[in-house]
Amino acid sequence: MYAEALKDGRKIFAVAPMIDWTDRHCRFLHRQLSKQALLYTEMVVADAIIHGPRERLLSYSPEEHPVVLQLGGSDAGKLTEAIRIASEYGYDEINLNVGCPSDRVQSGTFGACLMRDGVHVASLVEAMKKVSPVPVTVKCRIGIDDQEPAEVLPEFLSRMIGAGADAIWIHARKAWLQGLSPKENREIPPLDYALVHRMKRENPHVFIGINGGIGDLTQAREHLAVMDGVMLGRAAYQNAGLLAGVDDLLGSGAVDERCRPEIDWLALRDTMMEYATGVIASGGRLHHVTRHMVGLFQGYVGARRFRQILSTDATRPGAGVDVIAAAFAAVDIEGGVKRLAS
Incomplete structure (x- = not known):
C-alpha cells in the first residue's frame, strides 16, 4: 500500500486511533462517509489479544476495509503472537503505538515512553515484520519530556526506516509523561509542523504522515502539499460530516468549506x-x-x-x-x- 502510494504520488488520509472512540461501530459510520479514508482501531494491547476476548477485540465489519489494527506493547514475543492471532481477521495493516502517554500505558512501559529507546523499538518492528502478512507501521511523537525533538526525531526515524517500517505517522507534539494528562498532552505541548515537514523532505523515499491539531480539510490539504499522508483525530470524530469531503480531497477535487458536502x-x-x-x-x-x-x-x-x-x-x-x-x-x-x- 505505502510503496505503491509513494510510487504513484497518491496521498493517504487516515482517521487516528482513539481509545474509547474508534471502535467498530464508529468505523462503520466513518466508512459510510468516505470510501478511501484509512481507518484505525483503538489501541489494543498485545496481552489482551493473547489472553482476552479475541472475538470482541478483533472482529469488525467487512465494510470497514481498509482498516488498521493498532497494537500496544513492548515485548517482541507478545507482539508477534498477537499478530499471528490477528492475521486470521484480515486487517490491512498493523501499527505499533509509540505515542500514547496515558498512565496505564506507561505502567506497561509501552506507548510514548518507548521513544526513550529507539534501538528497542527498531527490534520490535523487525520482529513484527517477520510474522506480519501486511505492512507494519509506527505512530510516534516528536519526542517526550526533556528530549530535544530536533535531535531525537531524526535518529528515531532512521532506526524505524532501518528496521523496515512501511510507514511512519508522526504526531507533531511532544508527550510529557509526568505532569500532563492524556487530554492535556493532546493540547498543551506546542505543535511543530515544521520539524515533521523537514523529516519528510529529508526522507523523500519513505512514507511519512502527519497528525496532531489538524482541524479541517483545508488544513489537511495544506499538509498534503508536503507530506505523504495526513491523519485527523478529534476533528474527524466530533465533526464526522467532514469525512464526506475526503474522497474529493484525495482525488484532487474541489473541497468547498462554505457549503455542505454531498451526503445522501x-x-x-x-x-x-x-x-x-x-x-x-x-x-x-x-x-x-x-x-x-x-x-x-x-x-x-x-x-x-x-x-x-x-x-x-x-x-x-x-x-x-x-x-x-x-x-x-x-x-x-x-x-x-x-x-x-x-
Missing part, C-alpha cells in the same frame, strides 16, 4: 438503522452505535435537537432504531448550511 443523509439514516438493528439483535444497545453519530450535523438547522435525541432517548433501556429516524427528522437537511471546517 437519508441513505445514511437507513444504513445506520439497519446496522443498529443488527447490533441490538446480537445483544448490543442502540447507544453503542449512536454515540458516534452525535457530531454529524454541525452547522445544520436542527443539529442541537438531533444531538439531544441521540444523547437522551438512545441511551434509554430498550431504545430501538426509531430513535435514529426521529433524530434525523429533527434536522433541516435541505435548508441547513453545513461547513466542513466548523
